[in-house]
Amino acid sequence: MNITFIIHATILCMIPLMIVALAGAFSEHSGIINLGLDGEMIFGAFVGCIFCREMINGQVFGASTASSQWLFLLGMIVGALAGAIFSLLLSFSAINMKADQTIAGTAINMLAPALVSTFGLMFFNSERIVSRASFQLSSSVYTNADFATAIQENKILGFFFDEVYISTYIVIALFIFLSIWLYKSKTGTHMRSCGEHPQASASVGINVVKMRYLGASLSGALAGLGGFVYIATQTGTEAESSVGGLGFLALAIMIFGNWNPLWIALGSLLFGFVKCLGVVYSQIPLLASLPLPMYFYNMLPYVIVLIVLILTRKKSGCPKAEGIPYDVSQR
């Protein structure tokens, strides 16, 4: 048992959670409760997976490393696009029809698994889509032989380039960029104002409808991306009609992080770390000697989140106008 392995396992757990929680925050900061994160993840993962499968079957991308990494990148983009398009259902219902946003979210969560299973059975004769794609970086996949030996010998290089996924770096970069964008850019602040007081935003010339569409679509894109990263890194790039309730968990992490990207990142780090303890506890002598079953470690992250919440009662950062349809006449 080495520390690198624990860190890698933590990051693996944390990355999809972090980006999907940010997806939830984007939507809520623009004023729309996105309960459909789970469905958008499932849909993004499914479309991304089919894309990879067809690309490999069509031999557009070979088995060589460099090309499989390009495929991974394209898969992420395709998954994000699929999530964004799917989230238009939520935007239309919430913005144009002024419907209860939780209903649309619930419907999306029901629709995505049904669509995935239906089209899986229709076109692939299976509810589970297997893509045969493998995206992990390891010493055997680098074409540069010097680099391949270097990452095996050098601990630090190995930490960053051996048995990791490029998605980790992409997601972290995206997370930082989007968080800064949300708080520092003009469009970002405009978007957040629509989640606090849309009528006031409209009075200074901000297009609330456009901003809410933007927020929800970005949210869908990030959720779709997160879904694809989840299946690519944790299930061996096989898509099915579930992502293990990760969407709901991300929603919880978003509330845990008080709608603030920094706390969301820390929250998912904590959650990811405790969650990975449940996987590796039997290899840690101290923990293995305790007479506690696997289920105890499985439920530990959820219990710890609750305890942290109880201990850190703070002012809620919940956007004030979230969940309330924008109504021009209430200005």
Added chain:
Amino acid sequence: MSQSLINKKRFGFISFDSVRSFGASLICILIGLLIGFLIMLFSSFSIDGADPISGLAYLFSGPFTALDPLQDFGNMIFYTVPLIFTSLSVAIAYKTGLFNIGAPGQFLMGTMAGLLIALGINSVGNPVQGVFVWILAIVAGGVAGMLWGLIPGFLKVFFGINEVIVTIMTNWIAANVFTWVFSLDGLKGMVNTASGKTGYLITTSLTGNSTPDLGLGALTHNSYLDIGIFLAIIVAVLIWLLLNKTTIGFSMRACGLNKFSARYAGINDKWNIVLAMAIAGALAGFAGVSYYLHAGIEIQYQSVYQKLPDYGFSGIAGAFLANCNPIGCIFAALFIRYINASGTNLVSVGYNRYFADIIIAVIIYLAGFTSFFKNLLKIHHKNSVNSQPGGKAKVPLPDDSKPETEKPQKGEIR
């Protein structure tokens, strides 16, 4: 979700409002079925031998196109019972301004408590004791669900923690507790050791504590039908009475509409939040026991911790389809199961069973537009109100989100 506490215009015992609600729901369902038909039409191009017309007919006929329609119908009713309970659970919490996505956890805790009693006490050869143990198990299920529902209630009231995050966490805790408890050495007697079974519990048929079916199962060609449906209907009516005819219900709904003005009016909002979560939890607990105490239903306890039960989340759909009306929950759940039942029959006309799920999801999605459709239906009614002598014909256009009961007042003031 803006609904007035007092219904104004009435037509005998039916209010205009409820007629419009019904009409709006009907429009949702028809559009949903139309979209379903279009999906089937388009996918028939890529499926050999698929026939969208008979697909639609199969969808309409629910369980009645099965090989044994009566048995399928009985099963449909049986599967409806837990859904009614979880829908009620979500609905009563929503009426109080809480979003209960903790139904899966409460469902599991109820199931656990119920099964511990029903599988732990042997009443074989003693039917009277069996009935008493069954009642005890049902009550235990409700209590366990209630206790599990109290956790988010208390955390919300005393620590101000959002109930959504707490219920998501308690769901997974419950799932792990469930598998943990039944894996304990002391409960080895409840595990089914028959060959070919791994990780299953024995059923209540072996301990004689199963839900009485009063011959209903035999009547419907050995389906799962039992007396659970009557319990569900009684409970739904009781919840409706509680919400609409009692002071407690009134104050709960007042909290749901506006917590602060309810507090200003002297209503103890904290107490109402705790109470609503307790009732919601108990209802979800009943859902669990009503399902798993049946003699023919077994549960694979070993895999429970990996996936939350579907009944919890479909309760959200049922509640919203019913617009959180307790009586409506019965019909919403029946409707969902009716369409679900057609799923397996759709296979014979070339479609897989998930087409039914797509259509249900589309209908739930459209259920969000009920207020929009309701406003469409309102136009004629509005004109008749305002065409009084001396009344100005020009009335400001109503906006979609305002409660419609405010409009007659505007006409009267003038």
